[in-house]
Amino acid sequence: xxxxxxxxxxxxxxxxxxxxxxxxxxxxxxxxxxxxxxxxxxxxxxxxxxxxxxxxxxxxxxxxxxxxxxxxx
Numbered sequence: 081x082x083x084x085x086x087x088x089x090x091x092x093x094x095x096x097x098x099x100x101x102x103x104x105x106x107x108x109x110x111x112x113x114x115x116x117x118x119x120x121x122x123x124x125x126x127x128x129x130x131x132x133x134x135x136x137x138x139x140x141x142x143x144x145x146x147x148x149x150x151x152x153x
Contacts, residue, residue, distance in 0.1 A: 126141060129147055
């Protein structure tokens with residue numbers, strides 16, 4: 081059985097070996113790229129297709145599909 085000090089030492093050694101640096105701001109931006117904020121901490125997926133003007137379509141996507149009703153034809 082390890083004592084608390086032994087466990088802390090082992091965690092520090094493992095951290096030194098497997099140093100992980102995560103940019104949470106960049107991760108959050110990437111996660112929100114295909115979603116629309118609808119309030120109260122909830123999001124809905126949006127269509128991933130381009131509109132006629134070249135901008136991303138902002139319609140809500142169909143369940144289980146990456147496109148809206150218009151682009152699913």
